[in-house]
Amino acid sequence: MSDTPVNLDELRQKIDRIDSDILRLISDRASCAQQVAKVKQGQDPDAVFYRPEREAQVLRRIMSLNNGPLDSEEMARLFREIMSACLALEQPVKVAYLGPEGTFTQQAALKHFGESAVSLPMAAIDEVFREVEAGAVNYGVVPVENSTEGVINHTLDSFMDSSMRICGEVVLRIHHHLLVADTTLRDKVSRIYSHPQSFAQCRKWLDAHYPRAERIPVSSNAEAARLVKSEWHSAAIAGDMAAKLYGLTPLAEKIEDRPDNSTRFLIIGNQDVPMAGDDKTSLVVAMRNQPGALHALLEPFHRHNIDLTRLETRPSRSGVWNYVFFIDFKGHREEPQVEALLEEVRLRAAELKVLGSYPQGVL
The missing domain is CATH 3.40.190.10 (Periplasmic binding protein-like II)
Structure with missing residues (x-):
């Protein structure tokens, strides 16, 4: 760092020059996106413009190249909006x-x-x-x-x-907030609206701060926010978007019981997604009702060294006390070891349905 004093006007002029460069480069990117659209339409009139694997690759690349001072997720969000606007020019x-x-x-x-x-x-x-x-x-x-x-x-x-x-x-x-309207008498809140899931996620906070308030479940947090607008003694549990949409003010912020909620x-969608390089695959599997069925299902994942990320059980609609398994794991169905795994599971299962292979969430 130089000891020479920095002139504020000079810094502002530098920012103006940088802004001009950013504007030019974004416009260049948008023009390039339009050219991509023309090429795709020339090759296929029914071409798909949004490519999930391509977007994931671009955002991961941006995050890997970022050196700050903005953090990588913030930088990726900026590029997400640029990509969204450019895609809107195509379709x-x-x-x-x-x-x-x-x-x-x-x-x-x-x-x-x-x-x-x-x-x-x-x-x-x-x-x-x-x-x-x-x-x-x-x-x-x-x-x-x-x-x-x-x-x-x-x-x-x-x-x-x-x-x-x-x-x-x-x-x-x-993040859940306790929201009120301009007309709400804040010290008279006796009724709270929210979705049942949100009540469950804020149970301890509500027990501590509003133990006597009536909790009224509704179909969504947005509906809860709408109802509060017309009542003087009620509040809603909802998020930032609902608060902005209905003009409500937080009486208390981030009231969820777990900060990592x-x-x-x-x-x-209707199409299969090619490999992005960091993918997940989701399955639904029905096993025959016999001893060791769950072990028979899971053993190939261990042997093929494939990382399971989720396993859920749901009652089957084909018979009483029969169950199907929803499975998420790391990898893409086009990878050789995943192909081998799926073939083995298919032979052991009564039914197997691949719900999709897709990029793991970037943001």
Whole structure:
């Protein structure tokens, strides 16, 4: 560092020059994206513009090249928005999500696809699946598990009846706030609205601070925020997006019982995703009802040295006391050792369905 005093005007002029360079380079990137679109359309009129594996590779490369002072995730988020805006020039991505507007699922959708994506709220998880299957949207976003409350069974069950493939994942840190309206009498709060999952994730805080307040479960945190707008004695548990959408103010912030509270969301689509270099694969497997069935299922994973990241059990619809297993593991179905594993599991199982191989969540 030089001991020569730095002139503020000189620094501002330098920032202006850098901003001009950034503007030019972003415009160059956008023009290049338009050229890519023309090449793809020339090769295939039905070309897919959004490539999950390519986006994951670009973001990982940016994070590996970053030397600060911005941290790598913040830098990747900036590039995500640039990529989202450039993709919108080619063809805006339509994304269905579990609504209504202002939910954590919408926040996850925008985190994964960027603010330039067209996000459409659906009333239920199976509606998200139907919209994607019908081709009305390109992708869907559904919650699959929470670090505090566990798996979302409705999402797992929807995969059993659907041909949809998993194309990606996104993990969202969930911060709950106690929100009130401008008209709320803050010392008179006697009723709190929220989704049942959010009540469960904030149980200890509520017991300590509002033990006598009535807890009223509703269909979503966004719905809870909407209800509070018309009542003087109520509050809602919801996140930042719902607070902004409905003009509410936090009475208390980050009231979740566990500071690492996170929810994992899956991106569903109609196409298989090529290898990105750091992938996961998800399966649903039905085993024959016989002694040692679970061992027979899991033993090949150990022998092939494949890392299991999740194992869930759900009742089968084919008979009483029969079960299916939902499995996530590291690796892509096109890798030789994964191909060998899947063939072996297929021979041992009554039924095997590969839900998809996809890039592990970058952000």
